[in-house]
Amino acid sequence: MENYLSLFETYNVPAAFWVNIQLSFWAAIWALVIGTVLALFRISPIPSLQWFGTAYVNIFRNTPLTIILAFGFLGLFSVMQISLAGELDDSLFRIAIVGLSLYHAAFVCEAIRSGVNTVPVGQAEAARAIGLGFLPAARLIILPQAFRGAIAPLGNVLIALIKNSTVAAAGSVAAESSSLMKTMIEFRSDLVIPIFLTFALGFVILVIPIGLLTTWASRKLAVAR
Amino acid sequence: MQKTRYAAAAVAAVAALTLSACGGGGDSAESGSGGEGGGESLRIGIKFDQPGLGYDEGGSYSGFDVDVAKYVANELGVTEDNIEFVEAPSANRENLLSNNQVDMIFATYSITDTRKETVAFAGPYFVAGQDLLVPTDSDITGPEDLEGKNLCSVTGSTSAQKIKDQYPGVQLVEQPGYAECVTAMGGGQIDAVTTDDIILAGLASQEANAGKFKVVGNTFSEEKYGVGLPQDSDRCEDINAAITKMIDDGAWEEAITRNTEGADYSFNKDLNPPTPEPCA
Amino acid sequence: MSAQQVLFDAPGPRARRTILIGNIVGVLIVLGILAWVISALADKGQFAASMWTPFLESRTWEFFILPGLGNTLKAAGIAIVTSVAFGLVFGVGRLSHVAPIRWIAGVVVEFLRAVPVLLMMIFFWLALGSSGAVKPQEAPLIAVILALTLYNGSVIAELVRSGVYGLPRGQREAGMAIGLTRNQSLRNIEVPQALIAMLPALVSQFVVILKDSALGFIITYPELLQYTRRLGVGEGNVIPSLLVAAAIFIAINFALSTLATRLSVLLSFRTKGRRPAAQEAVALDAAST
Numbered sequence: 001m002e003n004y005l006s007l008f009e010t011y012n013v014p015a016a017f018w019v020n021i022q023l024s025f026w027a028a029i030w031a032l033v034i035g036t037v038l039a040l041f042r043i044s045p046i047p048s049l050q051w052f053g054t055a056y057v058n059i060f061r062n063t064p065l066t067i068i069l070a071f072g073f074l075g076l077f078s079v080m081q082i083s084l085a086g087e088l089d090d091s092l093f094r095i096a097i098v099g100l101s102l103y104h105a106a107f108v109c110e111a112i113r114s115g116v117n118t119v120p121v122g123q124a125e126a127a128r129a130i131g132l133g134f135l136p137a138a139r140l141i142i143l144p145q146a147f148r149g150a151i152a153p154l155g156n157v158l159i160a161l162i163k164n165s166t167v168a169a170a171g172s173v174a175a176e177s178s179s180l181m182k183t184m185i186e187f188r189s190d191l192v193i194p195i196f197l198t199f200a201l202g203f204v205i206l207v208i209p210i211g212l213l214t215t216w217a218s219r220k221l222a223v224a225r
Numbered sequence: 226m227q228k229t230r231y232a233a234a235a236v237a238a239v240a241a242l243t244l245s246a247c248g249g250g251g252d253s254a255e256s257g258s259g260g261e262g263g264g265e266s267l268r269i270g271i272k273f274d275q276p277g278l279g280y281d282e283g284g285s286y287s288g289f290d291v292d293v294a295k296y297v298a299n300e301l302g303v304t305e306d307n308i309e310f311v312e313a314p315s316a317n318r319e320n321l322l323s324n325n326q327v328d329m330i331f332a333t334y335s336i337t338d339t340r341k342e343t344v345a346f347a348g349p350y351f352v353a354g355q356d357l358l359v360p361t362d363s364d365i366t367g368p369e370d371l372e373g374k375n376l377c378s379v380t381g382s383t384s385a386q387k388i389k390d391q392y393p394g395v396q397l398v399e400q401p402g403y404a405e406c407v408t409a410m411g412g413g414q415i416d417a418v419t420t421d422d423i424i425l426a427g428l429a430s431q432e433a434n435a436g437k438f439k440v441v442g443n444t445f446s447e448e449k450y451g452v453g454l455p456q457d458s459d460r461c462e463d464i465n466a467a468i469t470k471m472i473d474d475g476a477w478e479e480a481i482t483r484n485t486e487g488a489d490y491s492f493n494k495d496l497n498p499p500t501p502e503p504c505a
Numbered sequence: 506m507s508a509q510q511v512l513f514d515a516p517g518p519r520a521r522r523t524i525l526i527g528n529i530v531g532v533l534i535v536l537g538i539l540a541w542v543i544s545a546l547a548d549k550g551q552f553a554a555s556m557w558t559p560f561l562e563s564r565t566w567e568f569f570i571l572p573g574l575g576n577t578l579k580a581a582g583i584a585i586v587t588s589v590a591f592g593l594v595f596g597v598g599r600l601s602h603v604a605p606i607r608w609i610a611g612v613v614v615e616f617l618r619a620v621p622v623l624l625m626m627i628f629f630w631l632a633l634g635s636s637g638a639v640k641p642q643e644a645p646l647i648a649v650i651l652a653l654t655l656y657n658g659s660v661i662a663e664l665v666r667s668g669v670y671g672l673p674r675g676q677r678e679a680g681m682a683i684g685l686t687r688n689q690s691l692r693n694i695e696v697p698q699a700l701i702a703m704l705p706a707l708v709s710q711f712v713v714i715l716k717d718s719a720l721g722f723i724i725t726y727p728e729l730l731q732y733t734r735r736l737g738v739g740e741g742n743v744i745p746s747l748l749v750a751a752a753i754f755i756a757i758n759f760a761l762s763t764l765a766t767r768l769s770v771l772l773s774f775r776t777k778g779r780r781p782a783a784q785e786a787v788a789l790d791a792a793s794t
Contacts, residue, residue, distance in 0.1 A: 045516065046524055048531035062712065062758035064719035066730060067751045073400070074743055078409035080545040088375045088396035163621035170723055174380060174399045178623050183381060185631045186316065192635070196628040200620040207619040274735050281735060283568025311642060314725045320634045320641040401723070404738035412549060433555075433741020 004194050011184050016177040017202055023097060023165040023176065028158055030101035035108025036143075042109065043116060043142075045134055053109065060106035065099075069170045072099035089175075096168040100161065107157045115150025116142060118223075148221045155214025159207050177202070267303045269294045270313030270321050270330035270453070274402055277427015277484045278333055286310050289423065290331040290450075292480040293350050293471065297331075297452070300467035301460065315382070319343050322455045329460065330453035333424060335383075336502075345505060346451035347464035350477075352496035353421035354444025355384050358429060360410065360437065365417055367443040371395045374416040377406035384420045387446065403428055411437060421448050423481075426490035440490045447496065461504035472498040546744065556742040560749060565736060573732025574753060580646060580728060581715045584653035588714065589707070591654055592661025597696060599666050602687055610662070617659040623720050625652035630724040645726035649718060657714050664706050668699025705769035712758045712765075719754070729753065 007013075041053035060068070072095045076082045084094035119142055127137035147154075166178035173179075181199045185192050271290050272279035278288040291310070298308050313321055313332045321327045322344045333353070336346045359365045365374070372394040378385035380399040388395055398415065400406050407428050409415040418425065422440055429438045452464050471477045481492055516524055546552060559565045598610030629648035633639050639647050672695055680690030700707075722730040733750040737743035 044527075045520075046527040046531055048528045048535065052531065052535050058759060058762070059755060062716070062755045062762060063751050064716040064730070064754055066719040066722060067747060067754065070730075071744075071747055071751070074405060074408055074747060075546070078405075078412040078414050079549045079551060079744055080542075081412050081414055081549075083414070088398055092398060159619075163619075166621040166623045167720065167723075169380075169623070170401065172398055172400055178621065178627060179380070181624060182627050182631070185628070186381070189631065189635045192628070192632045196624070196632070199624055200616070203621055203624070204616060204619040208615070211619075274738055276739060280739065281568075282739070283564055312725075312727070317634060317641050317644075317725070320637075320644075324637045324641055326641050402734065402738065404734065404743060408737075408743045431739070431741060 003188075004191060007184065007188065007191065007195070011180060013177075013180065013198065013202070016175060016180040017206070019173065019176040020162065020165045020168075021206070023093070023100060023168055023173065024158075024162045026097045027100035027104060027165070028161055030097065031104035031108050031157070031161065032154075034101060034105035036112060038105060038109035039112035039116070039146075040138060040143075042113060043138070057106045057109055060103055061110070063103075065103050065164055065167050066170050068103050069096060069099040069167060072096060073172050092172050096173045100165060100168065104157055104161050104164070107160070108154065111150045111153035111157055112143075112146055114153055115146035115148070118149030119145045145223050148218075148223055151214055151218035151221060155210060155218070158214075159210055162206055162210070163203060265303065266307040266309065267298050267301070267329070268309045268311050268327045269298065270311050270318065270327040270332055272314070272332045273312040274404070275333065275424060275427060276431050277488075278424060279331070281312075287484075288427065289351070289480050289484040290333065292484065293468070293477070294329075294331040296471045296476060296480075297329075297464055297467040300470065301463055315379075318453055322453055325455055328455075329458075329464070332453075333421060333448075334451055334453045335448040336451040340453075341505075343456070345454040345456050345458055345461060346502075347454060347461040347504065348451040348468055348501050349449035349499045350452065350468045350471075350501070351423065351450040351481075352493065352499045353423045353448040353450055354493060354496075355387065355419060355446040355448065356422035356425055356444045357441040358407070358410070358418040358425040358438050359416065359441060360413075361439050363416065363439075366441060368392055368395075368419075368445055371417060375414065377409055377415045377418045378420060379403060379406070382420065384446075388419060407434060407438070417441075422490070423485065423492065426485040426488040429490065430485050430488035435487050438488075440488065442491070444493060449499065449502075465501035465504065468501050551744050556740075556745045559736070559740045559742060560745070569732045569736040570729070570749070570753070573727065573729035573750075576646075576726070576732075577715070577718050577728040580649045580653070580721060580726065581711075581718045584650050584657065584714050584718065585711055587650065587654040588656075588658040588661055588710075591658025592665055593696070595659060595662035596665025596669075597691065599662060600669055600691060614659040614662050617655045618663070620656070622652050622656045622717050623723065625655060626720055626724050628652075645721060645724050648724055649721040649726050649728075652720075653714050653717055656717075657710055660710060660713075661707065664703045664710070665696065665699055668703040669695045671702060672698055701772060704772060705765045708761055708765035708768060712761045715758060715761070716754065 038053045038056055041049040042057075044050060073092065076098065077092065077095050082095075083091045084098075085091040123141055123145065124137065127141040132140065166176060168176050169179045177199055181195060184195050188195065271286065271288070271294060273281040273286075275288065275290075279286065279290040280288050294310075295305055295308065299305070311321070311327050313327065313330050315332070318330055318332060318334060319340065322330060329347075331350075334340075334346075335353075336349060340346075357365060357368070357371075365371065368388070368391070371388075371392055373396070375396045375398065376388060377398050377400060378388065380401060382399075385397060385399055389397055398406075398409075400409070403418065403420060403424065406415060406418040410418055411434075418428075422442070422444055425438075425440045428434065429440060452468075454461060454464075468477075471480075477498060543552070550556070595610045595614055598606050599614065601607045601610070626648050629651045630644055633647060634641050634644040669691070676694055676698065677687075677690050680694040681687070685693065718728055719730045721728045722734070725731070729750050730747075733746040734743070737746035740746070
């Protein structure tokens with residue numbers, strides 16, 4: 001037990017989790033923005049945008065996140081020489097956020113589309129009947145209802161995103177929790193199970209409230225029909 | 226013909242083993258291998274992804290570690306066909322040895338006191354030193370010039386740790402492999418890559434990198450590359466004899482030259498060739 | 506609702522012009538992004554012939570790409586079988602009428618779904634490697650399979666559960682009426698139907714397994730990504746190698762995703778009277794890892 005507690009003096013576990021939380025926070029915002037735009041593309045009347053939305057979702061949904069993040073470091077950062085900050089660490093951190101956002105945007109798009117599917121056809125017909133064009137109808141009538149119908153799937157994407165932020169280790173954000181767990185186990189292989197359970201429990205504590213909260217919110221906010 | 230030669234070599238090897246009797250260990254004649262007769266075949270751990278040292282070319286293996294391993298195996302009476310090369314990533318080396326999954330490891334394996342607690346070492350067969358690889362036109366000449374620069378190394382490696390401790394002004398990025406570091410340096414985002422000089426030379430001598438990078442040649446550490454052995458192994462003395470022979474007959478230097486060709490690299494003549502340390 | 510038909514009228518002449526302009530602008534933007542990426546890569550010589558000629562040599566395929574793909578398919582294939590087995594056992598466990606079994610299965614499934622796969626992989630890899638329970642060379646493969654099985658198995662368990670919940674109640678009542686016990690009805694009547702209903706979601710889950718097998722690269726399992734990296738090191742074409750690996754993954758997963766969509770259309774006749782929303786939510790969760 002004392003052995004176990006001394007681990008926390010040597011290694012800063014909360015700081016590693018904090019990195020994952022920050023990664024997830026920023027990536028969630030960007031993924032929501034990009035994903036909403038993609039969903040709009042997919043339901044828009046313009047064929048080229050529809051096509052782009054579909055192609056984007058199919059490509060990013062079917063590529064391993066590991067490859068996307070590795071491409072972030074090797075392609076965006078190293079070869080295309082895109083620096084998103086002056087400091088190297090910050091730059092790599094942001095590149096990882098870009099990779100996570102681009103990947104999860106595809107799933108956000110699908111979640112919102114499933115939300116759009118919960119909106120009855122009559123709503124769109126009514127919107128058209130009072131003379132709204134595509135964008136006003138989407139903005140005022142369809143999307144607000146769609147988001148409320150999409151809360152549960154969006155919550156699931158957020159949960160996946162938090163867990164997937166551990167993969168950022170492959171995109172060279174070495175300060176995050178899966179890297180720290182690896183280091184800790186390598187140095188204290190006698191405590192392998194307690195160390196794993198600590199990190200696993202950390203994620204359980206992060207993830208399960210989000211699941212409960214989104215389930216509650218999706219019930220509370222569901223459009224009564 | 227082949228057979229008789231093996232047999233002779235095996236007899237010689239066994240004789241040598243009995244004569245040399247490595248330091249007080251018990252009589253565990255069949256140490257490293259799981260069931261093979263002494264000296265017939267060997268499982269050797271090497272790197273698969275380190276060009277110039279241990280690299281899987283696709284069906285065959287190349288590099289300085291591989292050349293030394295083949296020479297030593299040959300001296301132990303094992304021909305090239307009977308060597309089974311096993312991938313030994315840095316994190317796995319101790320496990321592979323302590324679980325007797327390989328008979329020996331030639332994988333840029335530095336002899337350290339901590340490692341000696343769990344594994345045994347023969348050699349060293351090379352003394353490397355931590356150094357820097359920089360673009361050909363760079364004016365970095367040593368770690369002192371790294372202040373404010375971007376440096377790349379492999380995740381969790383000792384070289385990365387050393388730089389972090391000694392030069393806090395350096396911005397360090399850790400990657401899964403040195404190839405990633407070299408790619409990033411080729412793009413200009415990284416100013417230097419650090420690890421042992423011979424690893425850097427192997428990277429720089431890659432056809433694709435020819436003429437782009439140079440090894441600074443100002444080593445700031447001493448890494449004795451040893452042959453990792455299971456702790457109860459009795460091959461140490463024979464391996465040392467083989468290494469000494471390889472150095473004496475010129476094959477050793479030739480192997481270095483061949484594997485670092487085109488890298489504008491010369492090994493540290495003060496420390497090399499090394500004299501193998503007495504076996505524990 | 507099917508937005509495509511309802512959100513906008515059949516375009517008249519003015520709307521058609523707007524759409525045409527929008528179309529041109531859209532195409533230009535998309536092409537612009539593509540051109541920017543391609544020229545930025547080309548600037549750095551990433552499209553030089555020497556970067557790509559290795560992929561024309563049989564050696565590249567014989568010793569790098571195919572063995573890597575083989576290992577990826579091996580890990581994913583085994584993990585698919587074991588996770589379906591795990592999912593069936595725990596899914597049925599969560600439906601059991603014996604409270605402790607239901608409770609234990611519930612805790613296990615919820616816990617495993619909350620832990621990142623990579624965390625489990627690293628744990629099993631290091632724990633197995635140092636314990637000597639398995640050969641160190643096999644530790645990465647076993648760690649990959651174990652982690653994929655535990656995570657995806659618990660997602661499949663949820664699929665089984667929601668599939669059974671989605672069945673009309675009459676199915677169980679009919680089973681009881683002909684004298685089956687609750688367990689018999691579950692095993693012989695409800696779960697087989699639920700399996701068919703969840704087939705599309707199950708196939709989507711296979712995509713997740715295949716994608717996540719690429720995490721094995723982090724724990725030194727020599728799968729496709731690892732092999733293509735190694736190829737990239739030797740040939741100095743890391744980026745082209747990465748793109749080839751990505752293309753192979755996309756091709757296989759796209760085929761699987763298409764199959765899933767086809768299946769769901771095909772089975773939509775049989776799934777009438779179910780609660781599509783609940784199932785869709787689970788399916789989406791499955792797809793998003």
